[in-house]
Amino acid sequence: MASDADIAFPKLTDPHIAALTRLGRAREVAAGEVLFAEGDRDFCFFVVLEGLVEIVEHSSGEPRTVTVHEPREFTGDVDMLSGRSALVTARMQTGGHVLALGAEALRKAVSELPELGETLLKAFLTRRALLIQEGFEGIKIIGSRFSPDAHRLRDFANRNAIPFTWLDLETDAQAEALLRHFGIPASATPVVIGRQGQLLTNPTVAELGHCVGLDADLNPDDVYDLVVVGAGPAGLAASVYAASEGLRVVTLDAIAAGGQAGTSSRIENYLGFPTGISGAELTANATLQAQKFGASITVPRTVVGLRAEGGERTVVLEDGSTLRSRCVIVATGVDYRRLDVQELNDFRGTGVYYAATDMEARFCKGEDVVIVGGGNSAGQAIVYLSRYARRVHVVLRANDLAKSMSRYLIARVEQLPNVQIHHNAQITSLDGDGRLTCVRIRLADGTEESVATTALFLFIGAVPRTGWLRGGVHLDKHGFLVTGHALTPETLASERWRAAGRAPFFLETSVPGVFGAGDARSGSVKRVASAVGEGSMAVSFVHAHIGSL
Structure with a gap:
């Protein structure tokens, strides 16, 4: 071998x-x-x-x-x-x-x-x-493990496969020595030291991305065949198929390629991987595959608007720059819902997390953790974190995991000796002084239990990332993209569709040449394989639209 x-x-x-x-x-x-x-x-x-x-x-x-x-x-x-x-x-x-x-x-x-x-x-x-x-140190991120901004930078680096060394002010003497060397007070952290010695004080993810060379130069005068907004499974699938079929493609994402699937510790029911595959590995392979065929994938790039101008579609970026394209695929996915607890924002990144990656797992070793949710994402997090945590408390509003979790995951969870499931329960409050120290749970019998913990993981449903399209593209009452046969007769009778001279394709939105794929689309099946299928299917409609211009 x-x-x-x-x-x-x-x-x-x-x-x-x-x-x-x-x-x-x-x-x-x-x-x-x-x-x-x-x-x-x-x-x-x-x-x-x-x-x-x-x-x-x-x-x-x-x-x-x-x-x-x-x-x-x-x-x-x-x-x-x-x-x-x-x-x-x-x-x-x-x-x-x-x-x-x-x-x-x-x-x-x-x-x-x-x-x-x-x-x-x-x-x-x-x-x-x-x-x-073999010891490549990459950039250095210095800060406190309890700092939301430090967590934001570590999460960005981790998800974008940026090699970095984390120096924790709470435990690492080298961190304080480096700060003294640069004359930076601890109150000014987090700081990033680049590979060429650049010093960034509490940078934005865009500034960090530029420092490590993530951002690509995009010419606003170029006209692409396809702009893909969102680089989760649907967006990456669209990028692979479009680029492999000769289209000129640029793919944008506000944070990192992979979407929420990229943060999954293990996906065990994806076709072709009988032993399972981590979300990070699946993402890395798909990203490289798209780049192999010539797709340009650039992060962090936040899209804030979309205009239809004749036969072109113009994508507006947060920095005011624009990209011109014949077609757009919207594959922006969803964001996890927030817990309705008053203290939640006080602990985001300092104890409240929306993904269970290796970075979070390391901080949970030997401690109690709390997970809220009963879907597959929660199930994967339970299994993964149980390897590190002393005890995993699962807070479930329902009285049965079977309502929303795959059977194979339920069987796995039920066999874990350090997992305790609280049925018909909910979080009532969070406590801590700058960082999370305690979660209070109201149990089924009305009593409350306090769990001493520094980590609360939330997997409680999702809302689509489509706010930037509101007013320009039809959305349903929940904010999901309306496509194909679900479009109203009034939409189909509009001037833009009379000019198109055809009916919308299955994944096409209310704007000709703009398609929806994956979790952000109304009626989609919220599974990785389904998102991949929609992303690849959308490319066939892109070809058909371009051929009609």
Whole structure:
């Protein structure tokens, strides 16, 4: 069985090198020449034909050799396809010859040569994993584990696979030493120290994204075939299918690719994964797949408006910039509902959470936690957190999990010895001094129980993220997108539909060329597989609409 090192650093065959030679440019290089450096974007993919290429990283402040590429080996990792900034430097250790391919040529090679594409993609993914495992520190985030802003930054970095080192003011002496070095008082935290030494004080996620090279340059004069708003399962599926079928695609998300599915600890009923798959892994694979075909995925990008102007659709971003497109797919998903408890906002990010990822689980080790909700998201969180927590208290309004949770999850939950389910119960209040310390639960018999805890997880239904469309696209009374046959006769009789000369497609909204997919659509089935199906189906309607223009 091949080791991770074998997968990460394979040697290309003669046919593979010959195929790449037709798409690239061979050139001579001198010893000491830098092929690309940390922080570079749009750098080339290199195959070593002769000589040695050293890969070096400086995240700890000192140079560390990651590997030395020999002839027939190649440079790069997932950032080659994502367009993000390079994390490492490639320098010629000796003189020699290399074959250089730009990102577009590499995508063409991956697409046209499936066997080679599989080798490269497996290597890229494994290299990133090995880089983290071997001590790559990435950016540094310094703050208190009880700070909502620190949680916001850690969550953003975690969900976007940004390598980072967390330094907790509550427990880490190095955190205070670094703050003294930069002359920053603890009251000014959280702070972020970038890979090139940039210092950001309580940055927005947009500022952090720019610091690490997440944001892509978007030309407002370009006209895309498709803009996908939302990069959850529906949006990523649409991106994969549209890009693979030759459409020019840009995908936007306000936080991170993956949506709520990306925060799931384990999805066990998704077709083709008999042992289950984590939401993060599913998301990472889908994102890379879309980028492999040429889709541009950029975060954080918040969309605030949509205009229909002739045959084009204009998407308005929060910073005032715009994108022009022939079609738009709205796949913005939903937000979890808030608990109707007065003190809730006091503890958001300091004890109240809406996802149970590895980051939150680490803070729950050996402690009691409380989970509110009885759907599949709650079930997955119960199973996952039970591995870390001393006891998991589940607060359920109903008297039966079967009303909203899959049978396989119910069976798993009922077998866990450290899980206590409170049926017909509700949260009445939260207590704490800057951070959560206690949750009060009203039980079925009317008595109250206090649970000492620093973590409350909420999975209690959802509301669609469609407020930015209100007044321009028809929504139902709950705010979900109305599409296809559900559109009213008055809508179908409007001037825009008379001009279109056709009936709306199944997933088309009240605006021709604007489609809805996934959880934000009225009548959709709230499952990952269903969202993927709708996202891919919407692309066929995009082709049909563009063909009618």
